[in-house]
Amino acid sequence: xxxxxxxxxxxxxxxxxxxxxxxxxxxxxxxxxxxxxxxxxxxxxxxxxxxxxxxxxxxxxxxxxxxxxxxxxxxxxxxxxxxxxxxxxxxxxxxxxxxxxxxxxxxxxxxxxxxxxxxxxxxxxxxxxxxxxxxxxxxxxxxxxxxxxxxxxxx
Numbered sequence: 727x728x729x730x731x732x733x734x735x736x737x738x739x740x741x742x743x744x745x746x747x748x749x750x751x752x753x754x755x756x757x758x759x760x761x762x763x764x765x766x767x768x769x770x771x772x773x774x775x776x777x778x779x780x781x782x783x784x785x786x787x788x789x790x791x792x793x794x795x796x797x798x799x800x801x802x803x804x805x806x807x808x809x810x811x812x813x814x815x816x817x818x819x820x821x822x823x824x825x826x827x828x829x830x831x832x833x834x835x836x837x838x839x840x841x842x843x844x845x846x847x848x849x850x851x852x853x854x855x856x857x858x859x860x861x862x863x864x865x866x867x868x869x870x871x872x873x874x875x876x877x878x879x880x881x
Contacts, residue, residue: 727839730754731866731875740844740868743814747771747787750812750841754788763807765792784825787812789835803834810839819849826861827854836860844868846876853880 730753739749754769769790792798792805799805809829811822819842826838840863842849848863858881865876 727862727864728875728877730757731841731864732873734866735868735871735873737868737871740814743787743812743817743843746814746843747812750810751788754790758790763790765798765805767792767805767807784828786810786825786829806833806835808837808839809835810841812841812843814843815845816842816847816849819852823849823853823857827857830857830860837862839864841866846874848876848878850878850880855881
């Protein structure tokens with residue numbers, strides 16, 4: 727993840743969460759095969775978890791998972807690897823962590839990631855205790871045209 731964040735250098739992508747999300751999706755997709763996940767997962771934007779199917783209705787920015795609809799998983803909690811929340815300059819950090827907590831608990835994501843763009847603050851100190859063991863926080867900021875990435879585990 728750190729290497730991928732360091733590869734995003736276009737200043738325009740640091741202006742909005744959605745712009746950064748799109749570039750991060752493209753960069754991660756290009757590296758997904760070498761990440762070593764089992765079962766041929768996909769990385770995608772997750773627009774809405776449906777309450778009827780997932781028992782939650784939150785919108786993580788990106789997820790890496792094996793889609794349940796493929797029919798290779800026994801339940802929706804299986805095959806969920808990474809849920810990612812992106813915020814710009816610390817906008818609604820507590821809400822982002824709450825979303826990560828909910829999706830982690832409801833669908834058993836092995837890893838949750840918080841990325842604060844255009845900032846030096848990782849906000850790892852705000853991570854809920856129930857997900858500290860599975861959450862990594864990043865802050866990424868452009869300085870003189872080069873990304874500076876800070877990484878901090880929660881807790």
